[in-house]
Amino acid sequence: MATIATASIYVFGFIGLMIYAAIVLANKQLCFVFGDVSDGTEYLIICGCALAASIPSVLLLFAIYKQKQILRIKSYQVICIVFETVLLVVCVVAVSLPHSNNWGPLIEPRGNGASITWWTQRKQTSSLCIDGKLYYQSIDQSTQIAGNCQYAPTYKTNNHYLLVPSVQFAFQLFGDNFTFSNVVKEDVSFFVTSDILSSQQYFKKSLEGTQQYDMHVSAGDTTQHFSNKDMFKLLSNPAQLKFLQAVGELDAKSAPQEFNYFQEVHGVCFYFVSAFDEHGQMTTASIEIAVKFLEREIYSCSGIKFIVSHQPVYSTGEHGANPQFSIAIQSFLDRHEDSNIMAVFGGRDHVFSSYQKDSVYFFNTGSSGSRLTNVFETSEMKNRTWKANRLDGPQPSDQSLNFGGEFHLLSLLQHTRVEVNVSKSGVGYVIKNIETGKVESTFTQDIKKPRFWGPIVSPYENGANITWWTRDLVKTSVCIDGKLYYGSNNMHETQTLEDCSLEPAVEKLYFHSIFVDRQQFDAVVEGKEIHFDNRPKDSVKFIITSDAHEMTPIIRKSIQNMEDFDFHICGGDQTYWSTAIEYDMAFPIWHQKPFCQCQGNHEAYATRRPVKQRDTTFYQQINGVHFFAVFIFNESDISATDDLKVNESISWLDANIPLHTGPKYILTHYPMYSTGGFGSYPLFTTQLESLIDKYADNQILAVISGHDHIFAAFKRNNLFTFVAASGGGVLSEVNDLETMGDISRVWNGTELHGPLKSDTKWSMNYENHLDSFLKFTRTEVQFGSGKVKYVVRDLGTWDVLVEYEQEY
Structure with missing residues (x-):
């Protein structure tokens, strides 16, 4: 015993x-x-x-x-x-003792902001102090905002999730400082991994030496089960990097996921697609859904593009290619060869492999942390068995697992990551061994810039200004009715020749701007037809947007079905800083209908404007409708108003309004009345009210403005005022005291209706408030026979939110 x-x-x-x-x-x-x-x-x-x-x-x-x-x-x-x-x-x-087992945060770009996820052992409130405001999670899991960080939320949980609608912010968590930024950049870097499968060892190795990168992209299956244990392994000591991933085979079965989604990061466009369904199975239906998503969204962003999918398009690994998926993706790429898609990243097979078809690279990055695929067993690889740890050049190809072998470049049986550097000139790819730090291979690629952007056709006095950009250096010229209009990047330097076959003696440029001194003409610019007609009409339809801030997906929605409208009015701030890259994003897929924009505070403050804009104060007639644009900001301070400019603007309006007969609109970036954070500016509002009362019989129909990123409508006597600044920029925070300035102005939801009570300097004319919406919108205007109809449309759902009618 x-x-x-x-x-x-x-x-x-x-x-x-x-x-x-x-x-x-x-x-x-x-x-x-x-x-x-x-x-x-x-x-x-x-x-x-x-x-x-x-x-x-x-x-x-x-x-x-x-x-x-x-x-x-x-x-x-x-x-x-x-x-x-x-x-x-x-x-x-x-088991009864406390343990330090918090994990996070996981910072993921989401739309125009970011989501922040973390986990704590003890139930706590989900709250972060950001820019003096408290973002906290409510019992319905939504993110709420308090006007100061002293607010004490009551809901407690272990699983914390906040959505912060800002492109740049900082916060503290677990005693560490974290920052997030998603502003447009000319040089962007990121690295790609896949199939780490909760390997703490290789996850740490994959992050070594990546502090200088902007983001970590995964092609899926970063964890095995998406459990707290898996997440703790990877995020108990989190990196500062932004993180995005495609849905992997295991991810699909582990937790609710967004299987197909788009995200723009620093101006680079990422499309995450999944060939798998919620059961982790690759099906015909899931492949069709992924391709339809790409077809629908591929032009929602004008920057260079990358597709990320857990299922690789081509692979030398055990699973190999899925011909149905490979053919579907390759056919899509062939149909959109000019869409600036640079590479497709995949995973699943635990090897590194690379291919190139035409100008697009295909990388399988599934060797970042999991057990490397055994590619030497004939029973698994069949006729695809490797002879060594490395494969170079074209491989045998067929219509099954070997699909695309003729495009093969390099395969490695090593733990790797792909480092990507994007610049104005091109894209560089570095294949790095994450165990040794050795660079195994490099690839380079020229950026396929679109052939041109634009043209933007703006009514200007008795003619039109045509503006466009070209990928190559070319001379600025347009042939109209046998006459050649030519010049430079300044429309005031436009000259003409009587014969379009003549060669103008001007410098070749990328940016082009000419003035055509005609009310009606037809022209073709870089293959796009322009049919300009600014003669008076009995009935007119136009749209109003403002404050797009180069957010291409919203811009694209806001100009849908422009063929049904005569022109487009903008309340300013089409971009943030008016840099060339922002204009590339704001006007990539533009309509050729007349476009008239008043100057916003961002455009006025910008010092690197590639576009010569009109004067800050101007008059323009479009199809018999009269527009008067004024500007009251201090150009040396991006958000400050200027009393001198207020007085100058009112004097200018007083002198010019009586000169014109017919329906009139006043354009001003700063709103006359607003339920947003900026609200009214008393000096401007009171003087403008007096002016409008003075010319009450002069057919002034409405004041159109922007600046506050909301939609708001007021009516004073027969005058409408619209804040139409929810055209793309981050929606304003209107549910906290600090932003709104007075508790009576704080919104209690995403909509306001009817008269409001408030007596602060920001809330003038609230008794005549009609409706306000915290939604992306455009306003459609139709008038004729003495009547006007305004239709406010939700750009997210395309539903009509509200309609107004007016007689003149």
Whole structure:
């Protein structure tokens, strides 16, 4: 009995000791064993071994006691008994102790902001102080905003998620400082991994030396089960990097996911697609959904583009290609060869492989952390068995797993990541071994810039200004009715030749702007037809937008079905800083209908304007409708108003309004009345009210403005005022006291209707408030026969939010 008991003690004690030591040493976190983040497996193994060993230990001690041989106990027996006793005590006590098992944050760009996810062992409020406001999670899981960081939310949880609608901010969490920025940049860098499968070791290796990168992109299956334990392994010591990933085969089965989505980061466009359904199965339906998503969204962004999919298009790994998926993606790329798609990243097969078809690269990045695929067994690879750890050049190809082999460049059986550097001149790819840090290969690629942007056709006095950009240096010229209009990037330098076959002696440029001194003409600019007609009409239809801030997806929606309208009015701030790259994003897929924009505060403040804009104050007639644009900002301070400009604007309106007969609109970027954060500017509002009252019989129909990123409508006598600044920029925060300035102005939802009560300087004419919406909108205007109809449309759903009618 003593011999058996001794052997049992030794065996079980040794096993328990080794398991415990291995787990603690490998993870360096006791919470992996005992904390809430553990799934309990390690705890049961360790405590089970200790319990199993303790039974023979008790029997041995009892036998020794009966035989009165206490002095004959061996030292190793004493050690084992002591160890088992200590281990049992730890198993009992440890579960009641707190453990440092928080993880996060995971920072993911989302739309015009970011989502922040983290987890805590103890239930806490989900709250972060950002720019003096408290973002917190409510009981319905939505993100709410308090006007100051002293607010104390009550809802507590372990799983924390906040959505911050800002392109740039900073916050603190777990005592560490974190920053987020998603402003447009000319040089962008990121790296791509896939199939880390919760490997803490390789996840850390994949992050080494990446501090200089803007983002971490994954082609899926970063974790095995999406459990707290998996997330803790990867995010207990999080990086500062932004993170985005495609839905992997395991991801699809583990947690609710957005299977197909688009995200723009620093002006670079990422399209994440999934060939898998919610059961982790690749189906015809899921492939069709992915391709339809690409068809619908590929032109929602004008920057260079990357597609990320867990299923690779081509692969030399065990799974190989799926011909149905590969043909679908390749056919899509062939149909959109001018769409600036640079590369497709995949995963799933645990190897690195690279291909190139036409100008597009295909990278399989599934070798970042999981067990490398065994590619030497014929039973698994069939006729695709590797002969070495590296494959170079074209490989055998067929219509099954070998699909696309003729496009093969390089395959490696190594743990790798792909580092991507995007600049104005091109894209560079570096294939790096994450175990050794060695660069295994590099690839370069020229950016396929669109052939041109524009043209933008703007009514100007008795003619039109045509503006456009070209990829190549060319001379600025347009042939109209046999006459050649030519010039430079300044429309005031436009000259003409009587014969379009003549070669003008002007410099070749990228940016082009000419003036055509005609009310009606037809022209073709870089293959796009212009049919300009600014003669008066009995009935007119136009749209109003403002404050797009180069957000291409919203811009694209706002100009849908422009063929049904005569022209487009903009309240300013089409971009943030008026840099060339922003104009590339704001006007990539533009209509050729007349476009008239008043100057916004961002455009006025910008110092690098590539576009020569009109004067800050101007008059323009379009199809018999009269527009008067004024500007009241201080150009040296991006958001400050200027009393001198207010007085100058009112004087100019007073002098010019009586000169014209017919329906009139006043354009001003700063609103006359507003339920947004900026609200009214009393000096401007009171003077403008007096002016409009003075010319009450002069057919002034409405004041159109922007600046506050909302839609708001007021009516004073027969005058409408519209804040139409929800055309793309981040929607204004209107539900906190600090932004709104007075508690009576704080919104209690995403809509306001009817008269409002407030007596602050920002809330003039609230008694005549009609409707306000915190939604992306455009306003459609139709008038004729003495009547006007205004239709406000939700750009997200395309639903009509409200309609107004007016007689003149």
